[in-house]
Amino acid sequence: MAILANEIDIDLVDRIIDRSGSDPEALIGILQDIQTEWHYLPLPALSHIADRLGIPYNRVWAVVTFYEAFTLEPLGKYHIQICTGTACHVRGVAEIVRALEDELMIETGHTTPDGEFSLECAHCLGACSMGPVIAVGDEFFGHLTRSKALEIIEELRKRSGVDLK
Amino acid sequence: MKITSPAKLRDTRNDLSGRQAEFSLTVTVCGGTGCRSSKSLAVFNAFNKELAKRGLSDSVRLIMSGCHGLCEKGPNVLIEPGSIYYCRVKPEWANEIVESTIQKGELIEKYMLIGLKTKESAGNQNGSQVHPYQVREILKNNGKIDPLDIGDYITHGGYESLSKALFELSPENVIEEIKKSRLRGRGGGGFPTGRKWESCRKIQADSKWVICNADEGDPGAFMDRSVLEGNPHVVIEGMIIGAYAVGAHGGRVYVRNEYPLAVHNLTVAIEQARKWGFIGENILGSGFNFDIRINRGGGAFVCGESTALMASLEGKPGEPRAKYIHTVEHGYRDEPTVLNNVETWANVPGIVLYGADKFRELGTEGSPGTKIFSLVGKINNSRLVEIPMGTTLRRLVEDIGGGVPNKKKVKAVQTGGPSGGCLPESLFDLQVDFDALTEAGSMMGSGGIIVMDEDTCMVDVAHYFIKFLVSESCGKCTPCREGLKEMDRILGKITKGEGESGDLNYLEELGEWMKAGSLCALGSSAPNPVLSTLNYFRDEYMMHIADNKCPAGVCKNLIEYHVIEKNCTGCTLCAKVCPTGAASGVTKQPHSIDTVLCIKCDECYKACKFEAIGK
Numbered sequence: 001m002a003i004l005a006n007e008i009d010i011d012l013v014d015r016i017i018d019r020s021g022s023d024p025e026a027l028i029g030i031l032q033d034i035q036t037e038w039h040y041l042p043l044p045a046l047s048h049i050a051d052r053l054g055i056p057y058n059r060v061w062a063v064v065t066f067y068e069a070f071t072l073e074p075l076g077k078y079h080i081q082i083c084t085g086t087a088c089h090v091r092g093v094a095e096i097v098r099a100l101e102d103e104l105m106i107e108t109g110h111t112t113p114d115g116e117f118s119l120e121c122a123h124c125l126g127a128c129s130m131g132p133v134i135a136v137g138d139e140f141f142g143h144l145t146r147s148k149a150l151e152i153i154e155e156l157r158k159r160s161g162v163d164l165k
Numbered sequence: 166m167k168i169t170s171p172a173k174l175r176d177t178r179n180d181l182s183g184r185q186a187e188f189s190l191t192v193t194v195c196g197g198t199g200c201r202s203s204k205s206l207a208v209f210n211a212f213n214k215e216l217a218k219r220g221l222s223d224s225v226r227l228i229m230s231g232c233h234g235l236c237e238k239g240p241n242v243l244i245e246p247g248s249i250y251y252c253r254v255k256p257e258w259a260n261e262i263v264e265s266t267i268q269k270g271e272l273i274e275k276y277m278l279i280g281l282k283t284k285e286s287a288g289n290q291n292g293s294q295v296h297p298y299q300v301r302e303i304l305k306n307n308g309k310i311d312p313l314d315i316g317d318y319i320t321h322g323g324y325e326s327l328s329k330a331l332f333e334l335s336p337e338n339v340i341e342e343i344k345k346s347r348l349r350g351r352g353g354g355g356f357p358t359g360r361k362w363e364s365c366r367k368i369q370a371d372s373k374w375v376i377c378n379a380d381e382g383d384p385g386a387f388m389d390r391s392v393l394e395g396n397p398h399v400v401i402e403g404m405i406i407g408a409y410a411v412g413a414h415g416g417r418v419y420v421r422n423e424y425p426l427a428v429h430n431l432t433v434a435i436e437q438a439r440k441w442g443f444i445g446e447n448i449l450g451s452g453f454n455f456d457i458r459i460n461r462g463g464g465a466f467v468c469g470e471s472t473a474l475m476a477s478l479e480g481k482p483g484e485p486r487a488k489y490i491h492t493v494e495h496g497y498r499d500e501p502t503v504l505n506n507v508e509t510w511a512n513v514p515g516i517v518l519y520g521a522d523k524f525r526e527l528g529t530e531g532s533p534g535t536k537i538f539s540l541v542g543k544i545n546n547s548r549l550v551e552i553p554m555g556t557t558l559r560r561l562v563e564d565i566g567g568g569v570p571n572k573k574k575v576k577a578v579q580t581g582g583p584s585g586g587c588l589p590e591s592l593f594d595l596q597v598d599f600d601a602l603t604e605a606g607s608m609m610g611s612g613g614i615i616v617m618d619e620d621t622c623m624v625d626v627a628h629y630f631i632k633f634l635v636s637e638s639c640g641k642c643t644p645c646r647e648g649l650k651e652m653d654r655i656l657g658k659i660t661k662g663e664g665e666s667g668d669l670n671y672l673e674e675l676g677e678w679m680k681a682g683s684l685c686a687l688g689s690s691a692p693n694p695v696l697s698t699l700n701y702f703r704d705e706y707m708m709h710i711a712d713n714k715c716p717a718g719v720c721k722n723l724i725e726y727h728v729i730e731k732n733c734t735g736c737t738l739c740a741k742v743c744p745t746g747a748a749s750g751v752t753k754q755p756h757s758i759d760t761v762l763c764i765k766c767d768e769c770y771k772a773c774k775f776e777a778i779g780k
């Protein structure tokens with residue numbers, strides 16, 4: 001437990017588990033709450049959950065790897081969700097994905113080495129009328145073109161105060 | 166606060182209505198996801214400030230409602246009475262709108278929806294001009310009520326149906342009424358709801374469950390989300406009635422975690438319903454007990470499938486199981502379970518309150534009632550629509566959706582999500598209902614309708630869905646897992662110009678094999694996007710294979726950008742937008758594109774106003 005305590009706030013993990021009534025059925029909800037807290041699933045938390053719920057570690061692992069919503073890699077400061085829903089697809093979002101991947105030099109599903117940006121594909125953000133669309137946190141950017149998408153990255157870099165050049 | 170009898174419910178409703186009548190006006194700002202993403206929250210705050218500044222907060226009611234359906238024109242603001250509808254509202258307009266419309270009663274024409282620009286037309290917007298050809302039964306309160314205020318739902322007749330069911334009808338009566346209504350499941354399959362409930366009712370068990378499927382995994386669809394965000398109580402009321410009918414005491418809502426607003430509004434609604442005595446012990450003093458809990462999904466498409474959903478509710482990976490074990494007998498926790506879709510549940514209160522005959526007045530013989538669709542893609546008015554079943558695709562696309570933008574020709578619509586298919590323009594007179602769509606080789610699905618124009622490549626669309634399904638297949642059974650991968654490989658080949666003559670027959674053979682052999686409906690319906698496009702757009706496939714051409718200009722390996730000199734005016738726009746300098750030229754002279762530098766990003770094609778870019 002000592003190592004654990006160094007890496008993450010294990011009390012918080014415990015509180016999340018307690019809130020769910022320590023019920024194995026609530027596993028997915030617990031993992032979601034952990035991910036909301038840390039923006040990814042820290043490995044030490046996973047073994048702790050298995051212990052506390054009295055279920056095998058591989059069951060936790062099976063759930064974590066099955067569901068797309070879970071990530072073991074820390075998300076970027078700016079987590080960019082690119083809508084690849086059908087409406088956005090027919091409006092040419094593939095080109096936006098390509099532009100962002102090229103610009104950030106990562107594939108979707110990953111985080112830039114400096115921890116600034118991560119890219120994720122989402123299936124319909126519910127803003128089809130402004131497709132192709134991306135969301136950064138609560139902020140939506142619609143009617144994107146390649147150049148507009150790159151401007152947004154520039155803007156976010158400025159906001160972040162880092163000059164990557 | 167608890168309402169303990171039907172009489173008390175009526176008193177409470179009268180009370181609340183009286184209190185609402187004290188407001189002279191109501192300003193409703195749309196808070197659906199579409200409008201929120203175009204910053205309707207800032208509009209709401211601006212109105213709030215403006216009303217307070219002018220001392221109007223006590224006489225003008227300001228609410229943030231669910232989706233009004235006019236997503237394309239958002240943020241939308243509705244002022245009642247008068248049904249004045251302002252579109253694309255900016256926070257800066259609040260001052261002017263409050264002063265002119267709210268204080269002086271004047272319309273501000275320039276902010277209004279075209280076609281609604283007079284007092285008369287504004288006054289009768291109800292259904293006709295804001296929502297032409299629609300019949301809003303389920304959505305009628307979306308846009309009118311504050312989803313976070315149960316009192317609002319009650320003043321609009323909420324929970325009256327529950328009261329009727331509990332005190333005037335036996336569980337069997339309720340089931341009889343639902344059967345008579347011929348309501349079919351809105352989650353895609355179209356299974357008769359009454360029959361499902363009846364089988365569950367008949368099983369003797371101490372514990373039964375009702376579940377609401379709000380996983381809405383179809384990429385490009387947001388109907389269920391809009392209902393949950395805008396009017397969560399109608400779903401809750403439906404579930405309580407269903408629980409009473411089948412004899413269940415526990416309920417679950419399985420909702421996509423990607424819908425934070427829906428989760429939030431539903432959570433608040435359930436808390437309020439519990440506080441007011443609509444769920445919990447001894448509901449309305451009837452002696453019936455029922456409670457609901459929310460589970461958030463993990464973002465797996467397959468979890469929309471009934472048995473996978475139940476596994477997921479139990480905290481396991483969402484793997485489906487074979488169909489021969491019926492979930493009405495052995496469902497969630499191996500106990501009898503009724504699972505219905507959000508919209509199905511939302512239909513229940515109306516049927517119980519107004520009767521099956523009234524419900525059947527709308528829609529077709531085999532598919533009565535209305536259906537909500539999200540009409541999106543290459544269409545002028547992306548929006549949420551509710552239409553009677555049996556409405557033609559043409560009416561949907563042309564009259565309601567306003568056709569395809571930029572003078573392009575409409576080519577097809579895709580319905581039914583990844584399990585559905587593409588229907589060509591020649592079939593647009595098809596009357597949309599469960600059976601007609603299935604017959605045409607597509608599916609109703611949950612109600613996403615994606616419009617495609619001549620710039621959409623049908624092979625690419627089929628490939629898009631197959632790629633989606635490859636990543637969403639749970640991998641448990643071989644036909645689905647391997648069949649999809651093989652389809653992905655072949656379609657990849659064709660879109661790269663490496664297709665061979667036998668490929669199309671092979672795809673069809675594979676499709677039949679997957680249909681027959683897959684464990685769940687994900688796999689058995691997965692070939693539909695391929696088979697339907699092969700059926701209706703075979704020529705387009707052939708052009709990819711035989712001529713190495715993508716007529717829609719989508720498949721990158723098969724196109725080359727060039728300037729059509731006779732159309733080019735030398736306006737320099739293409740050179741300006743080109744990220745690599747491939748497009749260049751002298752002002753007022755025809756430009757050219759250097760194919761070595763060109764990365765085929767399509768920017769010049771989209772930018773050109775003179776149809777001078779060919780590909």
Ligand SMILES: Cc1cc2nc3c(=O)[nH]c(=O)nc-3n(C[C@H](O)[C@H](O)[C@H](O)COP(=O)(O)O)c2cc1C
Nearest residue numbers: 350351352378381382469470471505506509686687
């Ligand atoms: C792969 C797959 C995904 C599904 N996704 C959903 C969904 O997102 N929402 C839904 O209500 N039903 C979905 N269904 C249908 C459900 O299995 C089930 O038939 C439905 O929820 C039953 O409710 P209904 O009778 O009210 O339609 C899906 C089915 C399959 C095979």
Ligand code: FES
Nearest residue numbers: 083085088125127
């Ligand atoms: S498909 Fe992109 S927001 Fe709906």
